[in-house]
Amino acid sequence: MAHIISQRTRRLTAVIVGGAFLAGVLAGCTTTSPGGGGGGSAGGGASGVGKTVAQAKKDGYLRVAIANEPPYTQVNADGTVTGAEPDVLHAVLKTMDIPEIEGVTTPYESMIPGLNAGRWDVVAAGLFMKQSRCAAVAYSEPVIVSTxxxxxxxxxxxxxxxxxxxxxxxxxxxxxxxxxxxxxxxxxxxxxxxxxxxxxxxxxxxxxxxxxxxxxxxxxxxxxxxxxxxxxxxxxTKPIEDAPKTGSGAAFRKEDKELRDEYNKALAKFKETPEFAKILEKWGFDPEAVKGVTSEELCKNEG
The missing domain is CATH 3.40.190.10 (Periplasmic binding protein-like II)
Incomplete structure (x- = not known):
């Protein structure tokens, strides 16, 4: 079952689709994501309709699929969500005048189908790039490289x-x-x-x-x-020598190329700021590891 994560006033709070709150949800934060449950539309539009930058700015948020796998994503006991991927996504989107994100926790195997069905606008969950995934979605440039x-x-x-x-x-x-x-x-x-x-x-x-x-x-x-x-x-164990180099970034629908391209431009600028390194180091990642690594390279991973 997917769980909605809504951010308001810089706070992300998890609620179960259908209205029941997770244990420990912060009192007084009662907003849920527009469109209701997991079968709803992406960002309030018709299911399957692409998201433009202008629409995202007008809405003021993007809906994002996340997992609960630290340090990539983490849903805390009080319902708040953080982690390397959503922290970077949120920071970059703010520079694009898209101040909020709404998260939906969902299994990895449901992330891409849900994205392409219009249930969310982007995936930011340590969803590592490989050939089959890159054929199905439009990845941003990498945010993290992992062993x-x-x-x-x-x-x-x-x-x-x-x-x-x-x-x-x-x-x-x-x-x-x-x-x-x-x-x-x-x-x-x-x-x-x-x-x-x-x-x-x-x-x-x-x-x-x-x-x-x-x-x-x-x-x-x-x-x-x-x-x-x-x-x-x-x-x-030590990092596996015969495992492929892996990495992830935000995944968008193929038809949302404009949104992905604008995000990439903003991400490139953000990577040059101290805040990017601070976020990655907070979660144990080396910000130097992603330098020079491209989505084109990582999308060659078999699978």
Missing amino acids: ESFGVPVGNPKNITTVKNVLDNKDLKIAVLSGGFEEGILKTAKVPSNQQVLVKDARSGMEAVTAKRADAFLLPTLSLNDLVKSDKSIEV
Whole structure:
């Protein structure tokens, strides 16, 4: 089920589609996104209709699909949402005179279909670029570049450090987010489906390892580093040498090329400011890593 995240007065608050509030929602913030539930239109227009810069400025917001996977996106216990991706998106849009964002938390496999169905205007959730996704949406230039690691039991008893290790040992089972970039890594490497344990979210991936349903959880290094803070039975391997370079940016509908192009111009300027580096460093990313990396390069990733 998708969850609406509405920002008002620089505050993002989560509510369940249909009107029921998440536990701990800030009192007094009762606005929900225009159009109601997940089957509604993008930004209040007819479903499937593209969003222009002029319309976004008039509306004063964009609706954005997010996940809850720190450090890319994070929905806090009080309902507020933050993270590297929405923080950068919000900052850039403000420079474009689009002051607000409304978020909808949704599974990764639903992000692109929902975008193209007009349920939101943009995705900002660490949705890593690869060929199939780049064929379906118009990505901005990269905001972050990331490495992949395995979350394994302490001591890494099965010595899982590379994708090749998984291919060489048919008994290994690896947890991956359903529809996530990491599922694509295993598919591209021709890891058999019976060695893949599909999970719905990051916490489920950790639980699959602790419950011994999986031998490792494949996820971005920084995401795993955040998760193991609350689970000392799992450790994070060094970045995987034979995993592809990954990165993400905002994803727009193909027909919203004008909006994407204007966002790219504003993003390029924002990357030159101290605020961009401050946001990335806050969430553990190296702002230097994205320099010189293009969406064209990252869109060549198989999968």
